[in-house]
Amino acid sequence: MALTVVGSIAFDSVRTPFGERDRMLGGSAVHFALAARFFTQVRIVGPVGDDFEEEHLELLHQRGVDTSDVERVDGGQTFFWQGHYEADMNLAHTDDTQLGVFADFDPKLSEASRNAEVLFLGNIQPDLQRRVRAQADGSRLAALDSMNLWIETTRDSLVAAIGDVDCLLFNDSEIRMLTEEPNLARAARAVMDMGPRIVVAKRGEYGAVLFTREGFFALPGFLLEDVRDPTGAGDSFAGGFLGYLDMQGTADPGPDALRRAMAYGTVLASFNVEEFGTDRVAGVTEDEISERYEALRGMTHFEASS
């Protein structure tokens, strides 16, 4: 039981109505790994520059994340994202992106990373995702995220990458954009026709929907009175979702396991947004996760009609 994640390891500068932070630890692979570590052994793959502090690797390492495939590039700069949110925090406004060491990233997975049962391809250039997927031939369940940029600029590569995976986790608007189908249920079916048998539509504060050939399942987001920074919530969702599935030890999870995985994804995403960056998920406990899972059940359960 092990999970490999490839994606950005980054510095994020973020401003929200609730504050501002400069060059925090962030990136899709980092948010994902910190969520998935509660369920399975996580190996993180990606490049950093020599501006990346040892303390950040240490933070991951101390929480059980295997960082031996993090590649430090001499003279390189770590991926940097700057953005802000207005009152509607469902929408991120990007102010700056500097690829840094990602511009020349040539992924080389160790044997341990190649053989992990579950693989998550975080949001990076689709050709990079395909090369990683080709190396990780030991994985039984491969999943992928992406973004509007790649749909607009490298659609053919992205469709090929999607054809290589079992599971896709996208924002709902991106599923519609990719398939040019405004109805989400029809759009999800169009994605399944590209290859994946599991499609998850992430809807920000509104929750998430799971589609398989057998049907669908939907959860609202966990309601919170304090939302400080939504950056990384989608990756924390993916970490909870895929981490739980890896813990089940099967390449073909049944409907009950998929539903519980959706609930764990929702729970981890809800912790993510409570504080800036990785602050909350880096410190959350297993007991808090179990409590919130039960609270989410309580928040959504209703009885048969009397």
Place this chain on the structure above:
Amino acid sequence: MALTVVGSIAFDSVRTPFGERDRMLGGSAVHFALAARFFTQVRIVGPVGDDFEEEHLELLHQRGVDTSDVERVDGGQTFFWQGHYEADMNLAHTDDTQLGVFADFDPKLSEASRNAEVLFLGNIQPDLQRRVRAQADGSRLAALDSMNLWIETTRDSLVAAIGDVDCLLFNDSEIRMLTEEPNLARAARAVMDMGPRIVVAKRGEYGAVLFTREGFFALPGFLLEDVRDPTGAGDSFAGGFLGYLDMQGTADPGPDALRRAMAYGTVLASFNVEEFGTDRVAGVTEDEISERYEALRGMTHFEASS
């Protein structure tokens, strides 16, 4: 057990990506009544012009809706709304509104309408809502809807109207606008401080959230592959929600009844959007409602963690 609804009885001209219809039967009170009639005796109050065909009253009457408080104004024109939807059907674009007989509407409720246990004040001018509320002194559970127009132009009247009711059903964006609080959970608490003990935030295709002093409950929208016209879905939701509560025969429904009411609201709203105007809800059967209620349970249920 009876329910009085006051609101628009209208002609709607609607264009969506799936077709176009001219001067269909519509209006908040009509959509509400056609949904609520499955659960209780519904009395509809509102004015129509002499352009309003007898067949429309007959359609309501045949479905058990009491139309004796529908006032026909000689020489008047029935309320008219024209609008369209783009690919994102969560957003209605208004092209024309003609108040017609609503400009001089002076509500006079019959004794039967005044004594109904449940009262729904559909989206009309807040001072009109207050006058109706003052007349309906027999109601044990009064609820109210409104819209951004009244928040912007007659906020004080609207806040006074809200202070007179037990339950508020608004779009989530309108709850935020009314309270100037971007966080929905905090905004709902601010609404409760204005008077209502039950607050429902409607979120279009994303579902709805229920807030009480005891906590909250959230449901996603029912997923559909065919959504043709969302006009009136919020009123169908309110009809299913309040109709079910009236059927319980108590002024103070408990948490289980409120949750089931949320599910029935979701079910009736989902039928509403499947066809243009009132076509689907006017023809739906009790069996179809029960089936979809169970399907919604199946779509949202997940087990405790193993």
